[in-house]
Amino acid sequence: MTEPFSFTLKTTDGAARRGEFVTPHGSVQTPAFMPVGTQGTVKGLTPEQVRDTGAEILLGNTYHLMLRPTAERVAELGGLHRFMNWPRPILTDSGGFQVMSLSQLRKLDEQGVTFKSHLDGAMFHLTPERAIEIQALLGADISMQLDECLRLPVERAEMERAMALSLRWAERSKKAFEDRARPGAALFGIVQGGDDMSLRAQSARELVEIGFQGYAIGGLAVGEPQAVMLKVVEETTPSLPADRPRYLMGVGTPDDLVEAVARGVDMFDCVMPTRNGRHGVAFTRFGALNLKNARYADDATPLDPDSPHPLARAYSRAYLHHLVKAGEMLGAILLSAINVAYYQTLMAGMRAAIEQGRFADFRDATKKSWAAGLAAGLQQGNSTDGAASLEP
Amino acid sequence: MTEPFSFTLKTTDGAARRGEFVTPHGSVQTPAFMPVGTQGTVKGLTPEQVRDTGAEILLGNTYHLMLRPTAERVAELGGLHRFMNWPRPILTDSGGFQVMSLSQLRKLDEQGVTFKSHLDGAMFHLTPERAIEIQALLGADISMQLDECLRLPVERAEMERAMALSLRWAERSKKAFEDRARPGAALFGIVQGGDDMSLRAQSARELVEIGFQGYAIGGLAVGEPQAVMLKVVEETTPSLPADRPRYLMGVGTPDDLVEAVARGVDMFDCVMPTRNGRHGVAFTRFGALNLKNARYADDATPLDPDSPHPLARAYSRAYLHHLVKAGEMLGAILLSAINVAYYQTLMAGMRAAIEQGRFADFRDATKKSWAAGLAAGLQQGNSTDGAASLEP
Numbered sequence: 001m002t003e004p005f006s007f008t009l010k011t012t013d014g015a016a017r018r019g020e021f022v023t024p025h026g027s028v029q030t031p032a033f034m035p036v037g038t039q040g041t042v043k044g045l046t047p048e049q050v051r052d053t054g055a056e057i058l059l060g061n062t063y064h065l066m067l068r069p070t071a072e073r074v075a076e077l078g079g080l081h082r083f084m085n086w087p088r089p090i091l092t093d094s095g096g097f098q099v100m101s102l103s104q105l106r107k108l109d110e111q112g113v114t115f116k117s118h119l120d121g122a123m124f125h126l127t128p129e130r131a132i133e134i135q136a137l138l139g140a141d142i143s144m145q146l147d148e149c150l151r152l153p154v155e156r157a158e159m160e161r162a163m164a165l166s167l168r169w170a171e172r173s174k175k176a177f178e179d180r181a182r183p184g185a186a187l188f189g190i191v192q193g194g195d196d197m198s199l200r201a202q203s204a205r206e207l208v209e210i211g212f213q214g215y216a217i218g219g220l221a222v223g224e225p226q227a228v229m230l231k232v233v234e235e236t237t238p239s240l241p242a243d244r245p246r247y248l249m250g251v252g253t254p255d256d257l258v259e260a261v262a263r264g265v266d267m268f269d270c271v272m273p274t275r276n277g278r279h280g281v282a283f284t285r286f287g288a289l290n291l292k293n294a295r296y297a298d299d300a301t302p303l304d305p306d307s308p309h310p311l312a313r314a315y316s317r318a319y320l321h322h323l324v325k326a327g328e329m330l331g332a333i334l335l336s337a338i339n340v341a342y343y344q345t346l347m348a349g350m351r352a353a354i355e356q357g358r359f360a361d362f363r364d365a366t367k368k369s370w371a372a373g374l375a376a377g378l379q380q381g382n383s384t385d386g387a388a389s390l391e392p
Numbered sequence: 393m394t395e396p397f398s399f400t401l402k403t404t405d406g407a408a409r410r411g412e413f414v415t416p417h418g419s420v421q422t423p424a425f426m427p428v429g430t431q432g433t434v435k436g437l438t439p440e441q442v443r444d445t446g447a448e449i450l451l452g453n454t455y456h457l458m459l460r461p462t463a464e465r466v467a468e469l470g471g472l473h474r475f476m477n478w479p480r481p482i483l484t485d486s487g488g489f490q491v492m493s494l495s496q497l498r499k500l501d502e503q504g505v506t507f508k509s510h511l512d513g514a515m516f517h518l519t520p521e522r523a524i525e526i527q528a529l530l531g532a533d534i535s536m537q538l539d540e541c542l543r544l545p546v547e548r549a550e551m552e553r554a555m556a557l558s559l560r561w562a563e564r565s566k567k568a569f570e571d572r573a574r575p576g577a578a579l580f581g582i583v584q585g586g587d588d589m590s591l592r593a594q595s596a597r598e599l600v601e602i603g604f605q606g607y608a609i610g611g612l613a614v615g616e617p618q619a620v621m622l623k624v625v626e627e628t629t630p631s632l633p634a635d636r637p638r639y640l641m642g643v644g645t646p647d648d649l650v651e652a653v654a655r656g657v658d659m660f661d662c663v664m665p666t667r668n669g670r671h672g673v674a675f676t677r678f679g680a681l682n683l684k685n686a687r688y689a690d691d692a693t694p695l696d697p698d699s700p701h702p703l704a705r706a707y708s709r710a711y712l713h714h715l716v717k718a719g720e721m722l723g724a725i726l727l728s729a730i731n732v733a734y735y736q737t738l739m740a741g742m743r744a745a746i747e748q749g750r751f752a753d754f755r756d757a758t759k760k761s762w763a764a765g766l767a768a769g770l771q772q773g774n775s776t777d778g779a780a781s782l783e784p
Contacts, residue, residue: 040714041722046703069689069714077692077710085706297461300469311438314477318469322432322461329721330433 005141005186005213007245011355015237015264018354021214021245023089023141024184025081026056030245030266031350033257033343034059034091035274039068040084043274044329044336047086053309053337054344057089057141059269062134063098066124067117071137079139091269092140094131094173094190097149097218097250108148110165128169132176132187140185144216145173147190152224159194163203166192166218171210186213188247194219195228197235204239215240216247217265221256230259237264254283254346255370258363261350273339278332280324283342284312286373291335295377296321309341397533397578397605399637403747407629407656410746413606413637415481415533416576417473418448422637423653423742425735426451426483426661431460432476435666436721436728439478445701445729446736449481449533451661454526455490458516459509463529471531483661484532486523486565486582489541489610489642500540502557520561524568524579531574536608537565539582544616551586555595558584558610563602578605580639586611587620589627596631607632608639609657613648622651629656646675646738647762650755653742665731670724672716675734676704678765683727687769688713701733 007021019030035042035050037058042050050058060080065071077083080090096113099106103115103124112127128146135143147166150159170189177187189212193199207215217236220229233248240246247267248260257268273283280292284304289296299317307313311334323331346366353362373379399413411422427434427442429450434442442450452472457463469475472482488505491498495507495516504519520538527535539558542551562581569579581604585591599607609628612621625640632638639659640652649660665675672684676696681688691709699705703726715723738758745754765771 039718039720040711041720044721044725046722046725068718069710073690073710076690077708083708083711083714085711298465298468316469316475318461318465319432319475319477322475326431326460328431328433329436329724330438332721333436333438333725 002184004184007214007243009242013354013357013359014262015234016261016350016354016359017246017264017266018351019245019266023057023186024182025087025089025141028056028089029351031257031261031347031354032057032267033347034267034269035340035343036061036269036271037084037086037090038271039064040074040080042336042340044278044333045274045340047084049333049337050086050340051088053341054348055340057091058086060090060092060138060140061098062092062095062131062138063102065092065138066095066126066134067119067122071134075137075139079137081139089141090139091142091247091267092135092138092144093249094144094146095126095134096131096146099126100149110168112146128172129176132173133180136180136182136185139182142186142188142214143177143181144188145170145190145212147192147218149192149219149222150194151222152194152219152228154194156194156196156199159192159196160199163192163194163199166190167203167206167210170207170212174210174212188212188214188216188245190216190218190249191236191240192219195224195232197232200232200236201239204236208239208241212244214245214247214267216249218249220248221250221252221270226256226259229256230263233260233265234263254343255367257343257346258350258366261354262359262363273343274336277335277337277339280331280335281339282320282335283339284373285342285369286376287370287379289317289373289378291317291320291324291331293321303338307338307341308345309338312338312341394576396576399606399635401634405746405749405751406654407626408653408742408746408751409656409658410743411637411658415449415578416574417479417481417533420448420481421743422658423649423739423746424449424659425649425739426659427666427732427735428453428661428663429476429478429482430663431456432466432472434728434732436670436725437666437732439476441725441729442478442732443480445733446740447732449483450478452482452484452530452532453490454484454487454523454530455494457484457530458487458518458526459511459514463526467529467531471529473531481533482531483534483639483659484527484530484536485641486536486538487518487526488523488538491518492541502560504538505540520564521568524565525572528572528574528577532577534578534580534606535569535573536580537562537582537604539584539610541584541611541614542586543614544586544611544620546586548586548588548591551584551588552591555584555586555591558582559595559598559602562599562604566602566604580604580606580608580637582608582610582641583628583632584611587616587624589624592624592628593631596628600631600633604636606637606639606659608641610641612640613642613644613662618648618651621648622655625652625657626655646735647759649735649738650742650758653746654751654755665735666728669726669728669731672723672727673731674712674727675731676765677734677761678768679762679771681709681765681770683709683712683716683723685713695730699730699734700737701730704730704733
């Protein structure tokens, strides 16, 4: 388990890619979905339960962990893998996104960003160098550069400024990473530029010149329509080297994942499966089911009798409805596990389809299955259709 | 798994008893601790996690289940075992205790009790016959008679009235149970009489005359000092037949369990391990540890490196502290599981000690271990010493 980071593209089917990357904590099959472990835990699930969903890699949030328990404390306690009892790969974000969305009184300049903790008002300073240092203290297998992420829509001049700043921070991040990276760890750059394709192209080109072990597409799933997001993805992936993994940050719904894989994306993270699970929504072959709905009160059918995941077969819709209505933790727990497992099943299905050259068929069949659930009225009362919600 | 209820007393050591009871859903080794599944779930734990603690039997709350999802609905969905995916024995209480402690506007008369649901204000009527019917609909392996439970201290006349009413309800409960019990299920009577030993003796004597498959001691752990509770237990158990299990309801702390087993009790239930787990307190060999305490922030030691339960060995005190401070569900989940497992370990230790005729030594060693934890400052900042807190 001490191999350095590497990525192998195994095969393609149209723009869809089937690959594998190796990290010091093990390998990951792509396309891959990373459950989010914001505060050192995937909300509501033990590491064993996360593993049982089929997940091979988690995302950890630098912003949350730097505030509490602090990166230095995690390092003293043996690093994030040991701290949270997850011996497999971990990718950490840079903290930039949460600084923008969660903290108060932030001041951004060339050097970095100063912000007030949302927990206790303490002041923090985050620079590209400090973001890399924190991620090294956490022991990330994959670190992300610090970038500036804007909400859409935004003026082009502002978008260009943020994109250019993110490029300068990319260069500083790489230098800092070379100075103190953990053996075998990887650093990814982040393409910015909003919905302006010339800015995206420039960002991708200059990042590739700097050179990273992987490339993320950032600044999406921040309120724009799905069509805009997919257009940016579709026009950005061709600018990225085929032999490096591509990571679409903070995305998304099951449909977003299928469509982004169709456009050449290899990696995803999103809080949707766990957050929706805590709010009584189950992701299934039949689409997203709102278990709060009274139609499930007497439904003795398992959530999905044909799911490969035991939890989706073991509990009736009526029981899950009861747990959700009663506000019982177990409802949130079971639905979080079932949802992460559904995401993993979806990714595994896409991987197999790409290998066998039938990705287009898989995409059609998956959408037909969701549509059938909608036609059967199973999705009645849902509130989670449409684009991915914002983190966290 | 269709054997009728039976109890075998295997051996004794002083007043402590080692036994086994068989139910239609499997057998249970005694002395036994039953985790509480109030609303059809042991709070925060999957049935697999409950089983992994070593628990062999759960308690279900008639009051909560009759309000939501209703006993009729549980019956239509195949019974409580299937509903909650727990194929092992279940004991249900009669609902009486929660009616007294949770509902509003209750009116009690000879016939039964009328009360207003704490959920939505709907009116319900609970009689001895209806309590038996509900428990049969739920599919309980062991049902409890409806009784009237008073808080201590209380006037003797009032205590006598409630005790006598509970005896008349015991008789009606038995008749109702004989009319419609599920095959192989058992009915337990409940000794009342507060802290008045002549009333307790009368209650026990008359219950035994009616004849039940087991006898509970009710009306304790309702605010009285531990010494009072233990005195009542000590003077009541000799009045109960040796060949029937004895169940001390709603008790208690680990120390309560050891002292009650020493006085001849076979069965317990209590929300303490799960409720305290949700509040950041861990029950261990070292006593009760309050993980919120800052002293654990940098403590890389597992909660209990020598625990037989994997979860107590897998996570550091620092990590548990972090989860509790961050308000993460996983803190409540892990501590609930660890606490129920500690209770089960304690019961298993008592069972082995009784078998080997060394119960007194086990009791001493257990108390010394708790005292050593206290001396080492591990229990600093605790709020859970003393008598068991009230349900639920």
